[in-house]
Amino acid sequence: MGSAINAETPAWVKPYDLKDKIAVVTGAGSGINLATVKLLLQAGTSVVLADLRLRPEAEELVAQYPHPPSSDKANKKASAVFMKTDVVDWAQLRTMFDGAVETFGRVDIVINGAGLFEPPSSSFWFNPDHNSLAVDSVDCNPGVYQTFAVNTMSPIRLAQIAVDYWSQNKMEGNLLWLASAGGYVHLMQCPFYFASKAAIVSFVKSTGRLRSALGIRNSAVTPGMAHTPMTQQEYCKNRLLPTDVGLTPEIIAEQMIKVLTAAEYGDGNIVELTPMGTCAADTQCQVREVPLELLYPPVVGNHLGEEDAEFVEHLKTKGMREWMN
16 A cells, blocks of 8 residues: 655645546546546546547536536536547647647646557467458558557657646646556466556656656556456457456546545555455455565666666756756
8 A cells, every 4th residue: 555644744745636627538438447537527627538439428428517517606517528539649649638738728637548458450469460450560660569559658658748748837747547467467368468568567667756856646556357348348358257356447446536636646656456356246456556666676886876866856947858968
């Protein structure tokens, strides 16, 4: 779990209030991210749902929170806007983020939720040289696999856009990543998925001092297996049967909100959600902060730590737009 708050805790370690905030959520058209959007709206956060399409239940939710909201202060509530976005297209990511700022005046929260579960169209075991289902091009330059484009490259790019925006505007941003316990466990069947999520876990730990440097919260949630539209697709539906122990989108969304708001999170925390029980009907959620620091070797005989500390100080004063000489 996160560390306790005490009298010696720095002033910037504080709870985060969702009331009247503006959030961007990728992959918001279904599943875990849609469940998280529901809780954000209920808490008073207006939301941009960024996805290729919305499932019917997502369309209904957007209709319940129209934008612009009522001008009647007594009935005023958060609002929701759908912005069609292919996250692998960096131009579309930029257009979506700028559109969110234009629509709502600012962006306070970014939740990187879009993901692929290594489908046959982008899998290590389906070589694009010989697989007609593959969308990965064998002659693109630079080369890229769709699974990594969605799970790794696009969320890092959106984080880059957001952190630059927040640092330039002196805002206390809030960055949350929907990663996976697959980022540090391994299965032969889907190495792209696990490796792409491992990169996100490492990235969040690497940028763990964003809050102390710039006032920007930064954490990841790493669920275990969950009953979501992603795991119910034809190619992978036998990996998690309806009767198997597995988390629900609603259970995960509750923890997403906690990690987004609780004072003890926001410093590169990796918060794991493990399904526990004997069958789907009695699934419980075990929550722990993953102690990745136990894997770290001691840093001796070089200046890595010293240089990193100097860079953090540079970031505090110069932001992202001036390289440290």
